[in-house]
Amino acid sequence: MNTDPVIKLEHVRKELSIRNGGEELVNTILPDISFSIGRGEFTAITGPSGSGKTTLLYLMGGLDKPNSGSVYLDGEEISAMSEEDLAEMRNAKLGFVYQFHFLLPEFTALENVMMPLLARGRAGVGDARKRATELLSDLGLSDKLHNKPNQLSGGQQQRVAIARALVNRPMVLLADEPTGNLDSKNAEVIYTLFSRLNEETGQTIVLVTHDDHFAGETRRILHILDGRLDSDRKLR
Amino acid sequence: MIQKASFVIRVALRHLSGKRRQTILVIAGVGVGSMVMILTFGLAGGVISDIKSKIIDISPLITIKGEKVEGKQRLLISSSPYASDNIGIVSRIVPDEKKEVKPYTEVVSLVDALPGIDAVSPFVATRGVIRYNTLSRPCFVKGVIPVREAKIGKLGQNMVSGTLDELTYTKNGILLGTGLAEKIKAGYHDLVRFTGENGKVYNLIVVGTFASGFGAVDDNNAYINLRLAQTINGFAENVVSAIGIHTTNLGDVDRLSTEISGLTGYRTETWEEANANLLSLFERNNNITFFLVMFVFVVAGFGIANVLITIVLQKQRDIAIMKSMGVSIRSLEMIFLAEGMVLGIAGGLIGAVAGHYLTNLISALPISYGPSAVVRGNHIVTVQKPYFYFLTFMFAVIVSAISGFGPARKAARLKPVDILRA
Numbered sequence: 001m002n003t004d005p006v007i008k009l010e011h012v013r014k015e016l017s018i019r020n021g022g023e024e025l026v027n028t029i030l031p032d033i034s035f036s037i038g039r040g041e042f043t044a045i046t047g048p049s050g051s052g053k054t055t056l057l058y059l060m061g062g063l064d065k066p067n068s069g070s071v072y073l074d075g076e077e078i079s080a081m082s083e084e085d086l087a088e089m090r091n092a093k094l095g096f097v098y099q100f101h102f103l104l105p106e107f108t109a110l111e112n113v114m115m116p117l118l119a120r121g122r123a124g125v126g127d128a129r130k131r132a133t134e135l136l137s138d139l140g141l142s143d144k145l146h147n148k149p150n151q152l153s154g155g156q157q158q159r160v161a162i163a164r165a166l167v168n169r170p171m172v173l174l175a176d177e178p179t180g181n182l183d184s185k186n187a188e189v190i191y192t193l194f195s196r197l198n199e200e201t202g203q204t205i206v207l208v209t210h211d212d213h214f215a216g217e218t219r220r221i222l223h224i225l226d227g228r229l230d231s232d233r234k235l236r
Numbered sequence: 237m238i239q240k241a242s243f244v245i246r247v248a249l250r251h252l253s254g255k256r257r258q259t260i261l262v263i264a265g266v267g268v269g270s271m272v273m274i275l276t277f278g279l280a281g282g283v284i285s286d287i288k289s290k291i292i293d294i295s296p297l298i299t300i301k302g303e304k305v306e307g308k309q310r311l312l313i314s315s316s317p318y319a320s321d322n323i324g325i326v327s328r329i330v331p332d333e334k335k336e337v338k339p340y341t342e343v344v345s346l347v348d349a350l351p352g353i354d355a356v357s358p359f360v361a362t363r364g365v366i367r368y369n370t371l372s373r374p375c376f377v378k379g380v381i382p383v384r385e386a387k388i389g390k391l392g393q394n395m396v397s398g399t400l401d402e403l404t405y406t407k408n409g410i411l412l413g414t415g416l417a418e419k420i421k422a423g424y425h426d427l428v429r430f431t432g433e434n435g436k437v438y439n440l441i442v443v444g445t446f447a448s449g450f451g452a453v454d455d456n457n458a459y460i461n462l463r464l465a466q467t468i469n470g471f472a473e474n475v476v477s478a479i480g481i482h483t484t485n486l487g488d489v490d491r492l493s494t495e496i497s498g499l500t501g502y503r504t505e506t507w508e509e510a511n512a513n514l515l516s517l518f519e520r521n522n523n524i525t526f527f528l529v530m531f532v533f534v535v536a537g538f539g540i541a542n543v544l545i546t547i548v549l550q551k552q553r554d555i556a557i558m559k560s561m562g563v564s565i566r567s568l569e570m571i572f573l574a575e576g577m578v579l580g581i582a583g584g585l586i587g588a589v590a591g592h593y594l595t596n597l598i599s600a601l602p603i604s605y606g607p608s609a610v611v612r613g614n615h616i617v618t619v620q621k622p623y624f625y626f627l628t629f630m631f632a633v634i635v636s637a638i639s640g641f642g643p644a645r646k647a648a649r650l651k652p653v654d655i656l657r658a
Contacts, residue, residue, distance in 0.1 A: 058653045063651065063652045064651055065651070083565060083651070087565065089562075090560060090561065091562020094562075102553070102656075104557065105254065105554075106250045106251055106254030106255070107250060111250075115561065115563075118239070118243045118246075119243060119562055120562060120564065125242075
């Protein structure tokens with residue numbers, strides 16, 4: 001396994017300010033956290049709710065910015081990028097899966113998956129369609145290509161969302177409680193899928209979960225407690 | 237670039253077709269706003285154009301007044317005839333004389349020869365009291381040569397009873413305005429008595445009645461033959477009080493008016509100058525209407541913006557998701573700009589067609605303005621001009637585009653997490 005870090009956090013501090021009437025309440029979510037994730041790693045970030053794990057994931061994906069400290073992706077400091085550069089970077093290097101599928105309701109499964117490729121003209125419509133069809137077929141959705149999200153079950157929706165996250169061959173797949181909304185049977189399908197992806201293609205995956213069973217399937221567990229790195233265990 | 241544009245258009249159209257009912261509702265909203273704007277334009281423009289067309293129908297476009305441009309001069313002091321410079325002081329006085337054009341035949345033939353002149357009609361204006369049985373009314377009487385006067389306005393078409401020709405061969409005939417005829421209860425071929433300014437009483441026969449559309453004219457005016465009016469006013473046979481002129485082209489009026497004044501030496505007045513009072517009243521009315529149209533614009537604009545902004549706000553989460561998958565801020569802005577424009581164009585076109593038919597419908601309604609109205613009529617006059625449609629359409633498209641673009645621009649610039657977390 002290549003241990004060259006693909007994600008690196010250095011002394012990251014994140015505060016959230018909440019305006020309550022006239023006064024501003026500052027809530028420190030991550031006081032000071034540093035760690036790195038290597039290429040091909042399959043990492044779970046665990047911790048109780050409110051510990052700051054989702055915020056951590058958003059910072060890694062450039063969806064949010066730290067108050068101080070730096071976040072590096074593939075050697076570039078993404079915490080210093082503009083919104084526009086971040087959008088471009090995400091399109092080129094990242095794939096996201098959220099707790100909710102967040103598929104665009106007006107588009108079919110196939111179109112949702114094709115979108116990251118078409119958004120910046122990364123591929124023509126024909127190539128994008130081909131790639132998306134392959135991915136959806138791999139995920140067992142070959143008969144649901146033209147269904148709209150509301151015509152799919154929860155598990156199917158989440159699999160479409162995963163296909164969308166993978167369509168542009170991202171360097172890192174970031175997942176925020178991807179099974180949080182699924183029953184155990186569907187959750188199991190997603191676990192297997194993630195493991196297979198990591199083993200077969202060497203896909204770097206960082207996922208946030210409070211499901212110990214799911215975390216146990218990964219190679220490394222970062223446990224977060226009150227915004228601090230509580231433990232860093234390598235499995236297998 | 238082309239791929240990006242096609243992506244933007246694909247997403248925009250899909251948003252619109254995905255929420256079909258909402259889309260139809262917004263288009264209908266934009267359409268109604270545009271329709272009302274076109275109707276308001278049409279009605280506002282119609283009022284003044286109605287007045288103008290009625291004025292043109294009954295009055296000469298240019299009138300040669302019985303006043304000399306130069307006036308009369310009297311030498312007060314002059315230098316000695318032997319001095320090198322011949323300096324004199326004159327007083328320009330306009331004595332209290334009868335307003336008259338003399339000899340009118342010469343002026344008429346001068347003007348008749350000018351190109352662009354349709355008709356020249358000399359007339360004598362006089363006043364008097366008309367009486368039938370026991371009812372009497374003061375009135376304005378215009379002595380005319382009927383065949384010439386017929387070409388000036390639409391007196392021929394405005395006849396309610398009798399004909400203009402009958403006046404020609406009835407030396408003591410009189411045409412009464414319908415309102416005047418009603419007031420003295422005189423009808424066709426009734427014998428009326430007219431007392432002129434000279435105090436003499438003339439027995440006249442009613443050879444017809446006319447309705448011009450102007451209440452004040454129909455209630456107070458009458459026509460007699462030129463020769464009779466000259467007699468009443470004590471004018472010689474080659475004297476008239478003024479000459480009415482009609483030009484072929486309405487646009488030539490101002491130029492010809494100046495030309496005729498220079499040619500004849502008499503002061504001339506165009507129909508707009510003569511009716512400045514009435515026209516300025518309606519111009520002012522039009523200015524007020526213009527502000528009302530502006531408010532209709534604003535109200536329609538708010539309606540359009542309101543719905544579009546709501547749509548974009550509903551799509552805020554989708555904007556954050558698209559941004560998190562790497563759609564550029566510019567593309568996001570363009571998507572909603574395109575949606576706004578599509579809705580604006582569709583609504584604007586529908587509104588233009590609906591506005592056209594609604595305006596036509598309203599001007600076809602049989603609504604009559606009673607006899608006491610300043611301007612009489614049996615329907616609402618409306619006007620439709622290409623620029624009404626152009627302005628309305630541009631407005632609909634621009635407001636829609638801005639309403640789509642503005643909130644999308646704001647949402648696209650937020651960090652995706654600010655929307656996703658909420």
